Structures are given as structure tokens and as C-alpha cells.
Amino acid sequence: MLGLYVTVPVACFRKGLAREYLETEPLPPPATCYGFLLSLVGETDRRRHIGARVAPVLISKPATSVVLRTVWRVKKTPLGSSGNTRPDYQQLLTGVELVIWLDSTEEADDGLEQRVRETLANPATISRFGGLSLGESTHLVDEVSLVTSPQTRLADRSGRAFLRAERGRLTLPVWVDHVGSAGTRYVTGDLVETSALTMPLLASMPTISPDY
Amino acid sequence: MSLHVFANFVTPFGTAANNRAETEGNITTLQKLLWLGETHSTVSAEAIRFALRRRLASAESTNREWDEIECVNAWEDPEFKGWSGDKGKTFIDDDLLGFMKADAAKEEGESGSANIRRAVLEVTRAVSLTPWSGDVTFNAASPGATPSAQKKGRNPVPYGTEVHATRYQYGIALTPERLRDKSRAAKAIDALCNLGTVAGNHGRFLFDFSPDVVVLRITSDPAPRLLYSFDTTDNGKTLNADALVKRIDSKDINPKELILGAGDLDSKLVASLKARGVAVFGVKRACEEAVNRINAELKIKG
Numbered sequence: 440m441l442g443l444y445v446t447v448p449v450a451c452f453r454k455g456l457a458r459e460y461l462e463t464e465p466l467p468p469p470a471t472c473y474g475f476l477l478s479l480v481g482e483t484d485r486r487r488h489i490g491a492r493v494a495p496v497l498i499s500k501p502a503t504s505v506v507l508r509t510v511w512r513v514k515k516t517p518l519g520s521s522g523n524t525r526p527d528y529q530q531l532l533t534g535v536e537l538v539i540w541l542d543s544t545e546e547a548d549d550g551l552e553q554r555v556r557e558t559l560a561n562p563a564t565i566s567r568f569g570g571l572s573l574g575e576s577t578h579l580v581d582e583v584s585l586v587t588s589p590q591t592r593l594a595d596r597s598g599r600a601f602l603r604a605e606r607g608r609l610t611l612p613v614w615v616d617h618v619g620s621a622g623t624r625y626v627t628g629d630l631v632e633t634s635a636l637t638m639p640l641l642a643s644m645p646t647i648s649p650d651y
Numbered sequence: 652m653s654l655h656v657f658a659n660f661v662t663p664f665g666t667a668a669n670n671r672a673e674t675e676g677n678i679t680t681l682q683k684l685l686w687l688g689e690t691h692s693t694v695s696a697e698a699i700r701f702a703l704r705r706r707l708a709s710a711e712s713t714n715r716e717w718d719e720i721e722c723v724n725a726w727e728d729p730e731f732k733g734w735s736g737d738k739g740k741t742f743i744d745d746d747l748l749g750f751m752k753a754d755a756a757k758e759e760g761e762s763g764s765a766n767i768r769r770a771v772l773e774v775t776r777a778v779s780l781t782p783w784s785g786d787v788t789f790n791a792a793s794p795g796a797t798p799s800a801q802k803k804g805r806n807p808v809p810y811g812t813e814v815h816a817t818r819y820q821y822g823i824a825l826t827p828e829r830l831r832d833k834s835r836a837a838k839a840i841d842a843l844c845n846l847g848t849v850a851g852n853h854g855r856f857l858f859d860f861s862p863d864v865v866v867l868r869i870t871s872d873p874a875p876r877l878l879y880s881f882d883t884t885d886n887g888k889t890l891n892a893d894a895l896v897k898r899i900d901s902k903d904i905n906p907k908e909l910i911l912g913a914g915d916l917d918s919k920l921v922a923s924l925k926a927r928g929v930a931v932f933g934v935k936r937a938c939e940e941a942v943n944r945i946n947a948e949l950k951i952k953g
Contacts, residue, residue, distance in 0.1 A: 448775070448879050449775065449778075479873055481653070503685070504683070504684035504685045506682050506683075506684060506693065506695070507673050508695060509697055513753065516729070517725075517726055520723065521722075521723060526673070531776075533685055533686050533687075534687065558873070562870075562871045563652040564652060565652065565653060565871075566652070567826070567873060568771070569769055569773070569824075569826060570770075570823075570824030570825075571824070571875075576769070576770060576773055577696040577775055578775075579773055579775050579822060579878060581874065581876060581878040582874055582876050582903075583874040584903075
């Protein structure tokens, strides 16, 4: 298992069913973290690391703001027609700091965990593209570093981890169907108080899978 | 390896107004967000991208062009057909800023289709360097000057405008090898260094987004580590980059990867980064240096 310290200065982890008012989840769902990790290592096949376990821990207290933004809906052609854009409110989080725990023991060989480790150790050997973001593409990640224990700057930090719980109070996606939503899969869990450097139990970490 | 170009831009000091928030009564409001515990004004990444697209049009023809008279976007190739083959005609704005055209399913139960190109150049939201103190100006539109003034007959129409005297900072990330035409990376850097107007009060108002200070990082590291790294201790008069200096001192960032462009080469900011081995130039020269380094890495003749 490895832990990554990740900062995102401005973010919105949009709720899948939010429409006119673009609400944010309190922290990035496992599926969003998985997409970020794939982008980090330059993997374009999203099925490549099914079976990886991902648990996000929010270790800051981000402020929530609301802005008005342009949202595109193509109702008529040509694309530039009036009516294809409309203003909608969006929640934004500022000052997001996370620890993302990743485990690949249930994956096939050459798991995501090992690839992330290699990427951070030798970034010059990796072929990848696009800004590294969590959520929307403009919500760029600023810092990514390996959580090594003892890491002094995180030693006194605590946060809230999203961990599986059969009768939990938060439901987040572990697989997103981008065409429609019939194939989107969720896990139920709770936000559990924990210290930043405490590894979660493997069984409580959500598994990335399209087959729940 | 993949080459990553990151930058953090800071605008000159100016008065910003009417940044596309929703009007409240007779007040035109600023967009705001909570930033480090205080209210700051903000300009969306979309507004910056819009200005950038216009600027890029002076380098090459763009697919999307804003029609000032009809107030709509006009597309040269709305189906993005040029991207279907390797030799098709592509436009600089699609190459850098990406596109998406989604079609719904024709029949119930079938999947829709989408033609998507992910942006190669990502832009973050701009955030004011200083908190917004609540400044509002009082104005009066002349009789008949606006549609609402016309309704008031011969009387002027009073209105208020929230304004913010400040600087803004925002970041970019670019992976030039992903471009169809790699020489467009240089054009993007050049356009960002000469950006001009972004959002604001339409024809009545200019807030200059061409950078007063810029720090660029050309690296194989996928994380920028310099976003929003500028700060001020004198309400925006001068800048410091303490967060960036700490990153250099802790060896998170190799100073050789950095290029600083600054309007004031005698500032403490310049001295602190120069002492750590960062290459320092004026803003335009710094952008030229970045373009030269990118072109050398990609083996492109400038």
C-alpha cells in the first residue's frame, strides 16, 4: 500500500446527479482518484487497473464558495447558436489537501501501485499528457508526493477517510459510466476520523470495479 | 519522457469590475470565493481561455471566432472533421484548448457518440492576490443610454458596481508533445504573455491580464508545484514568492527548471530567486527563453 499527498488549490467534485446547481462532494470519490492516478502514470485504458483499492482522506478543511459559470448544453446546431450556453451556479472548494491510499494486492501483475511509485521516483521515464487534475480539467493538482513515514509535515495532521461501511451515510462512485449513467457503480461508506499517516484496513478500502 | 510546461502568471495592479457574476438589484457584482479564510474576487478559466482564443487568432486562423455583431460564436469546422485523418486541416484553438461534440443516441437503448479532444493547455481560475474589501462605486447611466435607462424616460438611472483594486494570479499546464502541430506551443506561450483584456466591463473597461510577473517551469515532473505561489504583504504593491522559495530550498523544485520574468528587475522577489539560481529576465524575454527551451527539447526550429 502507498499513500500520496495531493493538493488541489480549487476543486469541485461534482455530484453525479447534480444538474442546475452543480454541488460538490466533500472529497473526491474513489473513481475520481482512480482517474487521476491513471493520468499520473500515463495510462489511457481505464480498465487496465480494475481491482485496485483506493481510499481518499481529506486532511484540510476546504472552504466552500459558490460561483456562477457558463454551462454548455448543445440544444441546436450550429454549435454557436444562442441557447446552447446557460449560467448555472457551481460550488467550489478551495485549499483541498488529501492523502490518497492505493493498494494493488488484488490486481494482476504490474499493478497501479508499482507504476505510481515508479512515476514519482523517475518522472522522466513516463510518457503522459494533459494537465494533472482532480475533477474538472481546469482544477489542476499542484503537488503530488509520496507519503513516507515518518513524514514530519504530516505527522500531526488528521483527516476524514472515506471507508466502506455496509450501512454508511455516504455513497460515492467507484466506476463512472460517461455515456448515460446506467453503468455507474457506487459503494456505501462513512467519513471516518483518522490520522493522516494511518494506513486504512484493506477490507475497508473501496475497490475500483464496474461489476458491483 | 514527457515534457511539461507549467507557469504561474500575475497581472499588474488594476481595478477589476463586473466579472460576470449575477446582478443583484442595481449592483453589478464581482465573482468571489473564499481563499485562505477571506473573500477574494475571481475570474474564471473560461474567461481567460476566451481572451486567449482571440489572441491566438493573430498567430493562426482559429476554428471558433466571436461575432461581435451577432454576439455568437462562428465555427469554421463545427464537426471537427479535420481531426478524423492525420493530414486534415486543424485549427490552433482546437489543438491547444480541445473540443467536444456529443450526439445523443438515435434510438432508445443505444449509446450516443462523442468526438472529444482533451485540452493540451489547461488554465486555472484566476484568484485576486488581495482580499476584496467591499468597494462599490456609484454610477448613473445617462437618460436613454441603456435599455433600462430608456424605460426611465428623461431621468438618469443610478446603479452600483463592485470593484476590486488588485492583482490576479492564475496558472497553466501544457504538454506540447500532444499537439498536432508542436510549433503551436510557442504561439500559446507568446499569446499568454501578451493577453490583454479578460472579462471586465465590456467596452468601458480594461484590466490588463498581460503578466507583470511570470514564473515558468519546464520539467518532466507531472506536478506543477508553483500554482498560486505568489503573495503580497503590502496590499499588492510588491510581490513575494515565499512558497516557491521554500519549494526550491526543500529541493522539490530544481531552480534550473525555472524561468522568472518580472517587470521590476530590482525587486526583492527577483533577488531572492536569482540567489537560488533561477534564470531571471524581463517578462517578454522570459517568454522567449521558455519558447527557446521548449523548441530545443522538442527539436523544433523556432
